[in-house]
Amino acid sequence: MHSPLTRRGFLAAGSGLAAATVLPGLSACSALTGADSDPDTLVVHSQLGTTAPGSPTYLAALDRFRTEHPGLKVKNLINGDDLAQVYETSRLARKEPDVVMVNLYDKTLAWTDVGATVDVKGYLDDWGLRERVLPQALAEWTDAKGRVRAFPYFATNWPIAYNRALLDRAGVDAIPTTGDELIAAARKLRAKGIAPVTVGGNDWTGQKLLAQIIQTFLTEDEARHAYTTGDFGGRGAREGIEYFVTLRDAGVFADKAQGLTSDSMTTQFNTQAAAIESAMSSALAKVPPEVARHTEVGGWPLTDGAAHQKPTILRTYTLIGFWISPNGIKKIDAVEKFLRFMYRPDTVARFIKESGRDMALRSDTVSTDFPLVAAAQRLGSTVSQALLPDVYVPPAAAQPLITATSTSFTRGTSAAKVRAALETAYRSA
Numbered sequence: 001m002h003s004p005l006t007r008r009g010f011l012a013a014g015s016g017l018a019a020a021t022v023l024p025g026l027s028a029c030s031a032l033t034g035a036d037s038d039p040d041t042l043v044v045h046s047q048l049g050t051t052a053p054g055s056p057t058y059l060a061a062l063d064r065f066r067t068e069h070p071g072l073k074v075k076n077l078i079n080g081d082d083l084a085q086v087y088e089t090s091r092l093a094r095k096e097p098d099v100v101m102v103n104l105y106d107k108t109l110a111w112t113d114v115g116a117t118v119d120v121k122g123y124l125d126d127w128g129l130r131e132r133v134l135p136q137a138l139a140e141w142t143d144a145k146g147r148v149r150a151f152p153y154f155a156t157n158w159p160i161a162y163n164r165a166l167l168d169r170a171g172v173d174a175i176p177t178t179g180d181e182l183i184a185a186a187r188k189l190r191a192k193g194i195a196p197v198t199v200g201g202n203d204w205t206g207q208k209l210l211a212q213i214i215q216t217f218l219t220e221d222e223a224r225h226a227y228t229t230g231d232f233g234g235r236g237a238r239e240g241i242e243y244f245v246t247l248r249d250a251g252v253f254a255d256k257a258q259g260l261t262s263d264s265m266t267t268q269f270n271t272q273a274a275a276i277e278s279a280m281s282s283a284l285a286k287v288p289p290e291v292a293r294h295t296e297v298g299g300w301p302l303t304d305g306a307a308h309q310k311p312t313i314l315r316t317y318t319l320i321g322f323w324i325s326p327n328g329i330k331k332i333d334a335v336e337k338f339l340r341f342m343y344r345p346d347t348v349a350r351f352i353k354e355s356g357r358d359m360a361l362r363s364d365t366v367s368t369d370f371p372l373v374a375a376a377q378r379l380g381s382t383v384s385q386a387l388l389p390d391v392y393v394p395p396a397a398a399q400p401l402i403t404a405t406s407t408s409f410t411r412g413t414s415a416a417k418v419r420a421a422l423e424t425a426y427r428s429a
Contacts, residue, residue, distance in 0.1 A: 041073040045096075047081075101321070104149060109395050123324070127339065129339065129343050158280040161287070177299075195275070198276070200264065216306050230423050258410045281376065284297070308384035348363050352367055354369075
């Protein structure tokens with residue numbers, strides 16, 4: 001396993017990690033009190049435990065684990081979007097938690113490389129858990145050096161949700177499958193006072209949809225190149241940006257989309273103020289039953305010359321994994337018990353049934369109480385899959401891309417300025 005990370009090495013790592021220690025709003029207190037030297041106390045750091053989808057199921061799982069292992073205490077630390085920053089600060093002080101539950105994105109991409117967390121490949125094999133993991137999930141969590149960054153857990157399908165009742169009210173007879181059909185539908189919806197496509201143009205939801213639309217004319221290899229290097233000058237990338245700008249300036253997106261967030265997006269869709277949204281599984285699970293009854297899921301409409309044969313969706317298996325820290329190695333027996341429990345088929349099934357989560361693990365359980373999640377799982381070959389760029393974007397470019405996204409969703413911004421904003425986000429990477 002990795003040797004302990006030095007402070008100098010952590011701060012010098014070319015991953016933007018050092019910046020996390022000086023960002024406003026970082027709670028150093030919560031970070032530095034995370035570790036527990038008691039060998040009978042396992043410290044887990046997670047975003048689950050408050051309002052995050054799956055939190056009630058996770059807390060119930062912790063209670064069951066404690067009951068089954070009465071001699072082992074579990075301390076649950078909770079953070080939201082600042083979890084990575086808090087963890088990094090605690091690691092610098094050698095007071096990091098034993099297990100971290102977070103996605104593979106932005107700063108976490110560098111954790112294994114700089115020794116902030118350890119390669120779990122050996123544990124995955126030694127504990128006999130490899131066969132529980134879907135092959136695609138294992139591939140996405142494995143880095144270029146063959147290291148498995150974390151134990152895969154949550155996955156997600158990310159289709160487009162269409163409120164058929166609102167489309168019908170506006171006189172839209174069918175789900176749009178082309179750009180022209182989408183523009184025509186948007187005009188009819190606006191005439192009825194209904195926002196067409198709601199999107200968090202000021203956060204990660206807009207960044208993902210923008211990336212999906214840009215990929216309309218890109219092969220997977222071309223998309224991987226663009227989001228790894230920040231080179232959006234190729235013909236396909238330029239055509240994708242122009243397609244996005246055409247849709248935006250035709251009124252396809254909700255008014256002032258550049259200022260909306262994921263929360264405002266889901267509120268607009270769930271209250272039927274908007275007819276269409278790009279919704280990952282956790283958002284689909286939150287759609288109220290009275291709205292879900294007349295909602296269909298599909299892909300994003302294409303246009304002439306597209307590189308894809310069918311409307312596109314996003315899929316990823318890197319939504320949440322169990323990362324093991326250097327401190328966790330000191331309590332590896334407790335970590336093994338915890339991960340074996342979380343990987344158990346009955347534990348996994350409860351996340352699917354009770355929370356509507358897609359999982360990166362094998363399971364025969366279906367989200368019967370979450371019909372839209374199940375419908376997204378069944379899309380299969382009826383849609384094409386665009387590349388989720390998260391694991392290819394350099395960590396230093398991740399947040400600047402959000403700023404570029406807001407610029408891109410601002411009406412009137414030319415395709416050339418959108419391209420310039422995207423490429424500028426990579427200059428510090």
